[in-house]
Amino acid sequence: MTNASEQEGKRLNGAKRDLLLGLGGLVLFVLFGLGIIASSDPGGTGLAVFGSGPKAKQSLDLTIVHTNDTWGYLSSCGG
Amino acid sequence: MLLLDAGDSLINDHYPAKSSDGESSIAAYNFLGYDALAIGSLDLTLLDVPTMTQRLSEAEFPVLSANVRAAGVEELFTEPYAIVERGGHQIAILGLTDAAELGGWTIDDPVATAQQWVPVLQEQAGIVIVLSHAGVDTDKVIAADVPGIDIIISGRGAATDIHTASETGTMLFHADSPAQGQAGRTVGAAHLNFDRAGRLIGHQWRKYFLSEDIEDHQETRNWVIEADHTWR
Numbered sequence: 001m002t003n004a005s006e007q008e009g010k011r012l013n014g015a016k017r018d019l020l021l022g023l024g025g026l027v028l029f030v031l032f033g034l035g036i037i038a039s040s041d042p043g044g045t046g047l048a049v050f051g052s053g054p055k056a057k058q059s060l061d062l063t064i065v066h067t068n069d070t071w072g073y074l075s076s077c078g079g
Numbered sequence: 080m081l082l083l084d085a086g087d088s089l090i091n092d093h094y095p096a097k098s099s100d101g102e103s104s105i106a107a108y109n110f111l112g113y114d115a116l117a118i119g120s121l122d123l124t125l126l127d128v129p130t131m132t133q134r135l136s137e138a139e140f141p142v143l144s145a146n147v148r149a150a151g152v153e154e155l156f157t158e159p160y161a162i163v164e165r166g167g168h169q170i171a172i173l174g175l176t177d178a179a180e181l182g183g184w185t186i187d188d189p190v191a192t193a194q195q196w197v198p199v200l201q202e203q204a205g206i207v208i209v210l211s212h213a214g215v216d217t218d219k220v221i222a223a224d225v226p227g228i229d230i231i232i233s234g235r236g237a238a239t240d241i242h243t244a245s246e247t248g249t250m251l252f253h254a255d256s257p258a259q260g261q262a263g264r265t266v267g268a269a270h271l272n273f274d275r276a277g278r279l280i281g282h283q284w285r286k287y288f289l290s291e292d293i294e295d296h297q298e299t300r301n302w303v304i305e306a307d308h309t310w311r
């Protein structure tokens with residue numbers, strides 16, 4: 001193999017190495033991301049982060065205003 | 080917020096409800112933005128099946144009863160319950176009517192009806208509210224004997240303010256005790272705290288009497304004046 005072909009071979013190997021490192025980084029990034037999703041959604045589908053799964057429940061402060069037996073009576077108060 | 084009515088609110092001897100066969104009542108509840116109304120036996124005493132059917136068609140909110148059928152008809156007359164969502168929580172509201180012998184209507188036992196429906200609602204909602212005109216005494220039986228109910232909004236009979244069933248923890252709120260000239264003048268307000276799982280963990284309740292000490296909401300006052308012209 002000539003020097004030129006050896007250099008070309010090294011350049012291609014370097015490019016493959018960079019590509020593999022890039023793909024590996026991408027895989028690690030995805031796995032890391034899924035780990036975060038899983039830890040934030042224990043027992044869930046992991047899809048909630050993307051807004052298509054069941055909503056995470058929060059505590060609820062609810063006011064119920066209620067009437068009964070008004071008999072259809074209408075009147076203003078202060079007049 | 081939820082705005083609810085526990086029944087006998089469409090009609091009695093009061094103008095303009097009487098002269099409009101309850102049309103003015105439905106219009107008022109539409110205007111005020113009610114979330115649900117239960118049917119009371121007085122509504123069924125004074126309004127026949129065709130008229131009630133017309134009133135239901137005018138309502139922009141669920142009119143509920145799980146135990147009323149037109150005589151000779153197998154299907155329920157209205158939807159038995161409604162599901163609403165607040166803050167990511169599914170809330171079921173079951174309507175109940177007080178048992179009575181009325182021409183043109185069949186009303187099933189409200190306690191048995193609650194026993195039948197509450198398990199169904201528990202599968203669909205984390206919070207279950209019973210909007211009941213069964214009467215305070217019957218509502219206390221339901222609270223004690225039917226597990227799975229968080230809140231009963233009660234109508235009919237003497238107001239008892241707050242009652243908690245020791246057997247189940249179900250809370251009952253009842254605001255109004257209508258007397259001559261006083262119907263529609265009492266409003267209850269319950270401030271409730273639920274945890275993430277929908278368990279009731281805190282409450283405050285207060286009764287308001289709509290006296291002349293309370294300043295009118297101008298838009299509502301204008302609506303009442305307009306209604307006076309419409310249904311006089």
